[in-house]
Amino acid sequence: MTVDDQTFIVTGQVQQQAWRDRVLPPVEQVRPGLWSVPTPFPQSPLRYVLAYLLETPRGPVLVDTGWPSEDAWDGLVAGVRATGHEIGEVSAVLITHGHADHFGLARRIRRESGAPVMIHELEVAASHQFASIAEFRAADRLWLRRRGMPAAEIAALFPDGDGPPEWRDPPDVLLQDGDRPLGDAAAVRALWTPGHTPGHLCFVHEEHNVLLTGDHVLPRISPNISPSPRVRADTLGEYLGSLAAIEDMPVDEVLPAHEYRFRGLGARVRQLQEHHRARLREVIEAVVELDGPTTMAVAERLTWSRPWSESKGIVRRSAVGETYAHLLHLERRGLLTGGAGGEEAGLGQVDAWRPAAEAGVLVEALLR
Known part of the structure; x- marks a missing residue:
């Protein structure tokens, strides 16, 4: 080096x-x-x-x-x-x-x-x-609904x-x-x-x-x-x-x-x-603190470059997607459960994330 x-x-x-x-x-x-x-x-x-x-x-x-x-x-x-x-x-x-x-x-x-x-x-x-773009937008609307984004925000x-x-x-x-x-x-x-x-x-x-x-x-x-x-x-x-x-x-x-x-x-x-390690710890802390949160609810708890209330439009869409990527990574590692399924799942299905172990065990697993 x-x-x-x-x-x-x-x-x-x-x-x-x-x-x-x-x-x-x-x-x-x-x-x-x-x-x-x-x-x-x-x-x-x-x-x-x-x-x-x-x-x-x-x-x-x-x-x-x-x-x-x-x-x-x-x-x-x-x-x-x-x-x-x-x-x-x-x-x-x-x-x-x-x-x-x-x-x-x-x-x-x-x-x-x-x-x-x-x-x-x-x-x-x-x-x-x-x-088509129309098909992509329809799929993304459904995806955002499953992440817990309100309908009015999705429409905008x-x-x-x-x-x-x-x-x-x-x-x-x-x-x-x-x-x-x-x-x-x-x-x-x-x-x-x-x-x-x-x-x-x-x-x-x-x-x-x-x-x-x-x-x-x-x-x-x-x-x-x-x-x-x-x-x-x-x-x-x-x-x-x-x-x-x-x-x-x-x-x-x-x-x-x-x-x-x-x-x-x-x-x-x-x-x-290091940024992503810190983000994973922050995500785990939010899931442990909340009771079966959606991806949107977890995103609101995280630290962003601007206050969440000022995050609008595609910036907020990106933040929800970024949060979901971290949640899904933790799920793949066996540390969280509760992500809603794909398009074949029921229309009303929404994320409800929960820890798969105690908080201390989760954080220790991240450090390994």
Whole structure:
């Protein structure tokens, strides 16, 4: 373990200042032939998405694209131009995962340049759980009802309107762990890191010894790990496993998709691991104190970055999903019981979480 592994150091200081000032950071060359290209993320507390442009013998390659909006598109086109290239020259698009702020402009780039779009095969499988945005919203309403969210809050979360037009748009290349999407001799390698999504990928640039982490490891926040409304997967367990897999990677710098660049991957991984250990203890304490609480009731008792009363809309939805991921992880470990079933269960079924042992035994089990 190197000194940098033990110390978290912000390297993207211009990006960090832009974050604090709530403005879009500039395009930056972070290594020879490797550029950070920010695009606006409208109406999101994340503010912007950091795409990356790699200069390769085949032409410029983009890692992630941005939200499907005109502002983001204009920002991406201008950002690519600032690197000395045009959007029509893009030769490939690598996608870290299937959230719209990452793949949302991929189809438009492909239309402009003919670039193939590449993503992990499990992201495609996840998108095919639902035939449409309407079907997803119906499943999510039922899921939230089982988590204990009041009907009025659920209704407010789902205004009328269509989702991103790229919903289920098929990629051209399906990736797996260890693939070299730009060719066997190229320096870029795909690294499967499930948790935030089933098929989340990081990309290792072996020549520059940097790790493009997408949403897997961010400098300031922990990525949301809510399970899909149709899957009772232990997403927290998957995420912790993916963190452990990269903890000792001796990379020189981490290039995330939000916020700012940093050094000290190992230090940041350990911060995230401790965050989740503390959250699990907090969840157990809430379940022990309450009498068969719903997931929503547990979420209200937890510590968040803002008061629960100020948590609205998708922020509250994310908090409930995050809480459920921790509860489900504890259930899988045999420490809690009481999670409501999937869609095949009765419509009236709601979570009623209870400890499977005394509180002291539960906490001791977490420490092992």
